[in-house]
Amino acid sequence: MEIDYSNIKVIGFDADDTLWVNETYFREAEAEFAKLLSKYETPNKIDQELFKMEIDNLGLYGYGVKAFTLSMVESALELSNYQVSANVIESILSIGKDMLNKPVELLDGVEEVLENLSQKYRLILATKGDLLDQERKLEKSGLTKYFHHIEVLSDKKEPNYSKLLNHLDISPSEFLMVGNSLKSDVLPLVNIKANAIHVPFHTTWAHEEVSEEEKNGKSYKTINSLKKLLTILK
Template identity: 45%
Template sequence: MQQSNLSSELTQNLKIIAFDADDTLWVNEPNYIDVERKIHAILEAHIDAETISTHFYKTQINNLKLFGYGAKGYMLSMIETAIELTNGAVTGREIQQIIDTGKHLLDFPIELLDGVREVLDSLAHRYELMVLTKGDLFDQESKIARSGLGSYFHHMEIVSEKDERTYQRIIKRYGLQNDEFMMIGNSLRSDILPVVHIGAKAVYVPYHITWGHETVNEEQLIGKSFVQLSSLRDLLAFFHE
């Protein structure tokens, strides 16, 4: 299908455009990678970095049902990892260093991705815009405030998980039909596939780093209809069509 026809099809009946936040509007994952690298240095006297990373990832996934997504659950899982891998030998001073290092994830300067303001400025005059992100309420609200983008959004939804049930609930809450809703984000697992499965519209804008939990198998994409753009700025041309 030609780009102009595809644009027309996806924008037809469209009322609300929802944007993911982390690594869609601003840089996020590199900050987590930087903090983990610094924690590796704190614990290097006890255990090697590869072992820490492997165990830490498993601990995070196991703890999602308890702590959810975000910086606080990240730090708790890292402390648990340090205690388990060192058989309790990690010192109180080292745990304090882990906490102090992890606090950076709660106040790092927001670095907007290319084209974000231009895209939001263009679309806010034609559609209702929503920021739809998962994670800790305080953490995500703080990022939105620090980003300076809050005034562009008519709606803000901070959820514990992005799955089909969550999207259906939000669509119903705003009195929409599924084809009147579009989700734009960098995660195939959270932003794209659940939206496609319920018959809503999705635009995938990949980021160069993806947390392992957000990846999907190629087989899961077979037969799924969504738009992929190389950058958020490409939305300007896409909607212009």
């Protein structure tokens, strides 16, 4: 079934791994972390325990590099039975700081797409994570001028999006969300009768993965490049 986007007035864009590279840096950091803890456990076990720690801490720390760094520190303590050295803890903190200082690498076609669509639609940035870090990345990206509104959400679930649409004073049918995560950027929107377009990134955090059952019967479009928005939203 062809999806009609003629009623769209506002387009929301996810930030990490939709506009710029992000998850790749987390995978690199996890590999560094596993090396630091290699005397205590296997890389696979270290990855598993770190992921469990991140999920356990989500309600307290939220998302982003700082939360990830705290989870690495906690995992190091537990995996080492509290024998890990101060030098290793310092190295873990350095991993986190290096992540926060990464350059912002825009994905292919991002500025071209935003420049074109901003002439016809109201664009907003709707992302989750640490406020300070996301503001820093947006400033470094040079994309601020294209967005009418910036929203850093504590999470991306149906109530979060409904509250956002109420704030924007638009109906769900007038809103389109574009992002790389089915769990965060697509399915919640479809569930509240808004529109969504999925632009997959080559790496996905395990927490963002969804089952075939969750996707079944949901109406959304998947494209392999952000540039294809320009042909869909003529």
